[in-house]
């Protein structure tokens with residue numbers, strides 16, 4: 001598939017068929033993630049593949065506590081919290097394949113001032129975004145689909161604790177991969193307006 005077709009066809013998929021994703025496809029997606037541009041060429045990421053089963057359930061349970069506290073703090077009522085958590089848990093548990101992209105802070109440059117250190121971290125976030133986009137587009141090019149869930153970003157401590165991840169890993173997202181069960185809703189795009197500065 002042409003790159004442009006993959007870009008056009010990609011959409012966030014939230015419901016997948018039960019068809020498993022062959023390990024070779026996951027390997028291929030990780031391989032294209034590794035080709036992404038990154039600030040200073042540091043490749044400041046670590047991708048974690050979370051197999052279906054026990055690990056997924058542990059992830060869901062670990063994130064639930066913090067997640068529920070956040071929603072309760074926002075004034076969301078308990079029935080809604082339970083409903084939203086159940087929907088999110090179902091997506092995580094049912095994903096045919098599931099990737100957890102993390103920033104690895106041990107790979108970042110160290111600066112003496114907070115401003116440049118913050119910029120370094122921002123560049124790591126930008127870099128991992130490029131790597132994730134490679135995965136999303138390559139999945140489409142291979143006849144698969146993918147989504148994006150930001151939940152681990154808000155429960156990094158819980159995820160690190162549950163899986164005994166090094167303290168330097170910052171979970172960024174969950175990327176479910178599989179074949180779509182239904183055609184995803186196409187979200188309207190704002191278009192390619194740019195400010196053109198010519199003087």
Ligand SMILES: Cc1cc2nc3c(=O)[nH]c(=O)nc-3n(C[C@H](O)[C@H](O)[C@H](O)COP(=O)(O)O)c2cc1C
Nearest residue numbers: 010011012013014147148149150151184185186187
């Ligand atoms: C940083 C980021 C975080 C996102 N988090 C979520 C999420 O938590 N749950 C979800 O269903 N979609 C999430 N998405 C997907 C967006 O909702 C989706 O990209 C957007 O609605 C546009 O739709 P499209 O991807 O189909 O073009 C996220 C996307 C990005 C880039």
